Amino acid sequence: MFTIDSADAAGDTDALDDHSFLFSSAHHDLLSIPLPPENAESTLGLKAAGANVIPFSSFDHLVYEQYNESGPSSVQYGDLNDVSEIGGSHISSKDEGDGSTSTSNGYTNGIRYSHAPSSHSHSHSHSHSNGRRIHHDEGLDIRTEANRQFKFNGSSPASEQSTANLVHVMGSLNKISSPIKPNPQLDGVGSSFSSSKKSPRLVLHGPHLSTTPELSQSQESSFNNTHTSHNSPTKKKVLEFRARSSIPSSLSPEEFARQGILAAYSSRLNPFALHPGEYRLLREHISYSQVTIYLNIRNAILRLWTKNPLVSVTVEEAVGCAKESRFFSMAKVAYYWLMRNGYINFGCVEVSNTAGSIPRMKAKAGRRRTVVVIGAGMSGLGCARQLEGLFAQFGDRWTSEGERPPKVIVLEGRGRVGGRVYSHPLRNQADGTLPYGLRCTAEMGAQIVTGFEHGNPMNAIIRGQLAIPYHALRDNTVLYDHDGKIVEKSQDILVEKLYNDILERASIYRNKPMPLRTVEGDRSLIGFGRDPSGDGGAMISTLEDSGAPITAIGISVKAATEDKPSSGVEKLAGRAYLLTSGLNSSMSAVEAAKAMGWQPRESIAETQSLDLDPIARASDHPTLGQTMDEAIRQYQDILRLTPRDMRLLNWHHANLEYANAVNVNQLSLSGWDQDIGNEFEGEHSEVVGGYQQVPRGLWQCPTKLDVRFNCAVESIRYNLDSGDHTKAVSIQCRNGEVFEADKLVITTPLGVLKEGSVAFDPPLPAWKTGAIERLGFGLLNKVILVYETPFWETHRDMFGLLNEAEVSESLDQKDYASRRGRFYLFWNCIKTSGRPMLVALMAGNAASQTESSDNDTLINEVTGRLAKMFAPITVPLPSETIITRWNKDPFARGSYSYVGPLTQPGDYDVMAQSHGPLHFAGEATCGTHPATAHGAYLSGLRAASEVVDSIIGPIKVPHPLVERKTKSEPILTPTSASGKHKLEDDMVQQQARNVRQVRSEDYEASVIGAILNEIGERPIKPGRAGVNPFLLYTKDFWHTCKAECDKARKRATGDSNAKASKTEIRTALGQMWRNASAETKEPYLAQTQSAREITAASTAEFKERVASWDREASRIRQEYAQNNPPPGSNSGMFTGRTAIECGGGRRTRKAMP
Helix, strand or coil, X not given: CCCCCHHHCCCCCCCCCCCCCCEEEEECCCCCCCCCHHHHHHHHCECCCCCCCCCXXXXXXXXXXCCCCCCCCCCCCCCCCCCCCCCCCCCCCCCCHXXXXXXXXXXXXXXXXXXXXXXXXCECCCCEECCEECCCCCCEEEECCCCCECCECCECHHHCCCCCCCCHHHCCCCCCCCCCCCCCCCCCCCCECCCCCCCCEEEECCCCCCCCCCCCHHHHHXXXXXXXXXXXXXXXXXXXXXCCCCCCCCCCHHHHXXXXXXXXXXXXXXXXXXXXXXXXXXXXXXXXXXXXXHHHHHHXXXXXXXXXXXXXXXXXXXXXXXXXXXXXXXXXXXXXXXXHCCCCCCCCCCCCCCCCCCCHHHCCCCCEEEEEEECCEHHHHHHHHHHHHHHHHXXXXXXXXXXXXXXXXXXXXXXXXXXXXXXXXXXCCCCCCCXXXXXXXXXXXXXXXXXXXXXXXXXXXXXXXXXXXXXXXXXXXXXXXXXXXXXXXXXXXXXXXXXXXXXXXXXXXXXXXXXEECCECCHHHHHCCCCCXXXXXXXXXXXXXXXXXXXXXXXXXXXXXXCCCCCEEEEECCEEEEECCCHHHHCCHHHHHHHHCCCCCCCCCCCCCCCCHHHHCCCCCCEHHHHHXXXXXXXXXXXXXXXXXXXXXXXXXXXXXXXXXCCHHHCECCCCCCCCCCCCECCEEEECCCCCHHHHHHHHCCCCCCEECCCCEEEEEECCCCCCCCCCEEEEECCCCEEEECEEEECCCHHHHHHCCCEEECCCCHHHHHHHHHCEXXXXXXXXXXXXXXXXXXXXXXXXXXXXXXXXXXXXXXXXXXXXXXEEEXXXXXXXXXXXXXXXXXXXXXXXXXXXXXXXXXXXXXXXXXXXXXXXXXXXXXXXXXXXXXXXXXXXXXXXXXXXXXXXXXXHHHHHCCECCEEECCHHHCCCCCCCHHHHHHHHHHHHHHHHHHHHCCCCCCCCXXXXXXXXXXXXXXXXXXXXXXXXXXXXXXXXXXXXXXXXXXXXXXXXXXXXXXXXXXXXXXXXXXXXXXXXXXXXXXXXXXXXXXXHHHHHHCCCCCCCCHHHHHHHHHHHHHHCCHHHXXXXXXXXXXXXXXXXXXXXXXXXXXXXXXXXXXXXXXXXXXXXXXXXXXXXXXXXXXXXXXXXXXXXXXXXX
């Protein structure tokens, strides 16, 4: 029997979970052969900085790239010596967290410190005194023990001025040694914190910059006072709002709009339409033309956040996105909506604390509300962190009424944070190849970041705030047959196409999503960054309720319904399964098979297809597995499928079972992919050194959350009718502690709720328990194998293994169900763990079999399978093994949720719905991103928003939201003679200014004329080629495909006049393109490449011409100013620049500074 010895876990207190039934570990005494550490950096495979990146004007050198999938990963590891999660006690049992003595990097008793482990001390005071931020000296310096400087985006940070306040990496996220005790002399601002020379350090200097680097220094100084620590309330001050203060004058309106549009897409929002929540909030307050203005402001606010997620966006900066002062109220509404709903100012970021002193007359005898969060996983920590941020930003709401802002307490049953995100430290840390400060770990649970782009909140947290390194996975999967032979690539591709076709045909039975009501703005104006000339008119609600025709700026605009996407991509194990709306099922199976490259049997009619209706309608609750298995059986009548083809098809079944944590025969046919279309984009990645660094960061940064460990909840008593002076919830823990709260957020996994181990008094209502029962909670387990030296191809990130049927060489689909997920996929984790490690997945039925199998049997079996795959190499027994058994963990009872046959549409939303003072979060409450760590985190943001709404109420929209546009005129009713003279003087001065302005414009026009007469217009930048090979293919084959689709539609409907829709034709063309041979695609790909090369050459030529033109224009300007001094100039020199010299058009005639 294999046992766990906590002494082997690198001395880490949370190295082993308290519950040995979760996983087991085996250690074999083999000779330790360390890998060469000098090659550690090269073997990491971190993403390099892309050549074409959009710089962050306020954070140019940080390796966080929001707009470019090829953006670099982080190579800054920060200070990674951490205080271990506490095993037997919580941080503090007091009401206030200030009394606790934190011994970790970051904040101690309200003062923030950072390490400076050099031979001399450095002063790093990030704290605040009297509401003012104390800044560093100039410069940015990041070094390691070897005094090596990492380059950000190709430049050395030490040679550049700091452009952001990168303080949040100081949280100790990945511990490898004993806690570092603080210096007892650290009792004030500006004290130094010294540690060992070997420790990596983060040394930051430079003035704090806001998210609007375009502001002048005077404007900036007025904003700095708003960025304060949670622990340091600011004094109430008058906010200063300035129109356009957050709109950089150096950017053209089109470029500014483009960045805002990208920021919206990067925040899971449609840049051209209101979010349904915004629509419900604003429909009674704005007109259709004002929707465009609102969206321009909202996108600009998102731009501020995405360009620098290390600094929170303030209300002053948000209001500065408005172009006129009468839109200030609209900008505030957009800001508070984005902030409350977790689109900005989320994660490990320091936010403004508006809480002031409590007036003595309003003090309510120490009244303070309490919010308790159950669970310190991704959802619980994300919710608690967001609540603390929102309570700080709305602090004045409570202090003005004589209350202190609510406190947040997190109850965790385990002795660690992370929940199902758990990076188990390996026994041998000495021979790891990771950079200093990162420990060698194995991922017990969550492992993959499924793309950073298109709105993944992990993008801002992992890459933008915590600067955690990650490894981008490569799509280089190779498959081995059960006998160890490599499967030919051609056969692999052929079977994968067939599997995709079967999956698409099954998708016609999916539930149709309910449309969400929203309103679009003017896409053209938003794209050019312009507001409509007229913004009046009736409110949206008035026009919609009356049914009257709607016009905006002369353009007919209809209230749109934002439909849920009907297609998406499932990217798993390096395979991309394209799921469409199933319209390609109109193509016969024989035609589809031929298009894929299969050769049908003789005497099979061209029109023969699959008939899945009988199996799909045979039950009230059909499953995906039954339907797809029937499709495979019918394809066997059409094609000559071999036993290897069957093993390949079932490997893809196992891959689908890994994605859903359950056998495909337990997935709902109509709803298994209800989250389709919400996938993030970009390469899938793994966190170097352990995914658990993310929940640790949420726990530690920017201040330490009050997490009470080993507080497993036994029962919850709640009152739906509690008053203002009584706590609505009482939480009883198994250790005897009792916590009372005004609001409770429950992030307990669905498996625990299903088990009923937490008692509710009164019981939860039937609508809630019904959803708990109907949703499925699946299981995935892992067999982790650690070796001294690798024997596999280390350049591959993963490789698959086909499993034999229970009956050898069987062609019966049923014979494959029980074994297909057994060791079906191996992850190569050398680059992320620092040790030669393989992680074998046990999916589907194999996951349940793992729970009851002994360790020896599993290890011997997997060793035998690997020996066949890599023969004649001798495969040794692993030096360390860990086997997960998540179903036995009383705090999980499984892995993640899935849509079972009995699940009803909307059950995920029902799971998320609050009940009185009880709020719910967790991946099983996030219908758009279930079964994911980022989905759990997003649910925590949503729950935090609901809690705040329940306490302070929804956002109050002022009426009118937009003031009427009026012309400012001088007041002609002075109250005294002196006032009359002053008014006359002001009018004279204004007239003089107008005369000077006219002269300046006339002089500028003459300068422009001189430039244009001599060298002509400034060269125009060539447009992008925009050539897409698929679009070229579509142009050539549109009519051919349309004719075939029309025939299929006529056969399907029996109507001789039936026509295929454009969507059907586009979908069919997409299928044709995917199935097209390389020879067919080659001319289109070549044409695209040629267009790109021409564009690159044109761009290079344009840059040379512009540089030459600018030089000549500067010369002409200087000569003209010498020969024709501007009116009223004493120097005889005109030092400004005309608009045309800055790239402006003829219509832009204002002189530039």
